[in-house]
Amino acid sequence: MTESQTRPDLAALLADAAMSMGGEPNYDATLEAIVREAQKSIPGTDEAGLSLLSSGRIKTAAPSSDFVEHIDQFQYQFGEGPCLDAILEADFFRTNNMAAESRWPRFAPAAVREGVQSMLAFRLHSDGQILGALNLYSRHRDAFDNEAIYTGQPFAAHASIALSHSREKVQLLEALDNRDVIGMAKGILMERFKIDDERAFSLLVNLSQRSQEKLRTVASNVVAEARSAVP
Structure with a gap:
């Protein structure tokens, strides 16, 4: 054979x-x-x-x-x-x-x-x-x-x-994760400063540029800070 x-x-x-x-x-x-x-x-x-x-x-x-x-x-x-x-x-x-x-x-x-x-x-x-x-x-x-x-x-x-x-799945999940975190951060800023969605996003972008950190990082920090303030 x-x-x-x-x-x-x-x-x-x-x-x-x-x-x-x-x-x-x-x-x-x-x-x-x-x-x-x-x-x-x-x-x-x-x-x-x-x-x-x-x-x-x-x-x-x-x-x-x-x-x-x-x-x-x-x-x-x-x-x-x-x-x-x-x-x-x-x-x-x-x-x-x-x-x-x-x-x-x-x-x-x-x-x-x-x-x-x-x-x-x-x-x-x-x-x-x-x-x-x-x-x-x-x-x-x-x-x-x-x-x-x-x-x-x-x-x-x-x-x-x-x-x-498999790479496409990772990128999609990351995009969804980023969108969720940024959405939560915008909601927190809208509530805190009584501003609309567009102004909240502009504030996140401004913070990102000033700190030279990625937008998602800034958004995560906003969410983490809000969560830590909850008694």
């Missing part, structure tokens, strides 16, 4: 992975599911993690172990490596002999010293926006064959969708 015959059908494998990644209750759980399913689904993978773009910076998320974060720090420190290239240049980057790698002259020797022999990184993107990269690591040479690419590319597409949807 061949290896391809012993592995689950790719469509079924990806369907199960997509359901797992898309069914998590919150953002952190979604990231952990992406990494967990990558380890299960993509052949050759010993460790996995995510490098995500956030506020113009790249940071590691949901590493399968401290080892992953340690290796990633070399990439960020040297400004080179497969995950950075996947984010900036192409859909994926693979190396199956890190010791002979010339594309990343500073990162490769550091990774080899820590025991990395093979790496595979896939870009994560959705609706034209680059989200980051899915990074796979192996302590063995020639770990990632063409099957890993064949499986990893559609997997990364599913992961991108799950990641994008």
